Amino acid sequence: MLKNGEGCNRIFLVNAENSFNKPKNNFNYFLYYFEVKCKFEGKLENKDGRRLVIGLKNLNTNRDIFYCANESTIFIERSESVELETCFNDNDIFGCGLVYPPINRLDEFPYIFFTQNGKQIGNIKYRNLYILGTLLATPFFPFNHQSTLAINLVIH
Template sequence: MCCTNNCINTENPSGNCVKGYGYGKLIDGENIKYINCLEGKCFDQYILVYAENSFKAPQNSLNYSLYYFEIKCKFEREKSSVWMNIGLRNLNTNKYIYYYANNAKIYNEKDEAFNVSINWKNNDYFGCGLVYPPSNMTNKSPYVFFTQNGKEIGEEILLKDNSESYKPFVWLKSLSVEANFGNNLEAKPFKYDISDHLILK
């Protein structure tokens, strides 16, 4: 919400900004179309969008469990004006794990930053995954990982306490995204091969 008009909100995610500011419009429940501000009213809002469903730790699982989603990024302005984070919010602690594309860093829940030696460009794909080990492998920790254009980037972020439930999110400005939560992998496969994370380690 950018003003008291509250034109665009959870109940009306496809509204229009009456002040002419830049905003994001939710399309088909997954994709976000960013509408740039009108000429002469140039203020592009940062928008934070959460997935409807959370990623939850499975109970009594004998296998590795994987949650993963990807987004395709489309610049709506020059790269210097575009902004994007992708990651997970811990529903128990309200802390974030995310990849910040503009400065090429991954942040853990302690807000510690880890450099990633990559660049990003228009039409890149980014992904975020959460892996839980089998319930009987108490010596193993769940972890979060990130991908770009089908390749894992940076180091995996190990999770310790309070890691039972996470909410996927994107935080962006002047950027449209096409999201893929794996609902139909035959028609719309991931760029990243997720099978690597389902093998016992």
């Protein structure tokens, strides 16, 4: 748990140490997935800038795709959005995955998906994943010190 010692909320941004690199010569589907379990220790309100966000960001291009639970919306580079009909509760587990199809499946494209408590809540498919450039994607999630996070990462 992060504490700032000042008694006021601060937003932290956590980036993964290792990126989700596009696999080379993969003949099977390739999955990157991570999830975050959130325990709220205070009210989570939009009015003071606090948000529950999970997503992928290309640190080279600063492009990102993320899900904001407070707004039940997937944001694509902050210029495009997809609204979902979801709500969240204390102890929910949010996930974000990136799937690459086999190189011999030319009719399929990579996609990013989001989950809540193990159920898919939205996905973004692109013919050209230009949004993340070369897809040197790094998981990220900002949070405030009134939240406790447990993080799981899967590469398969």
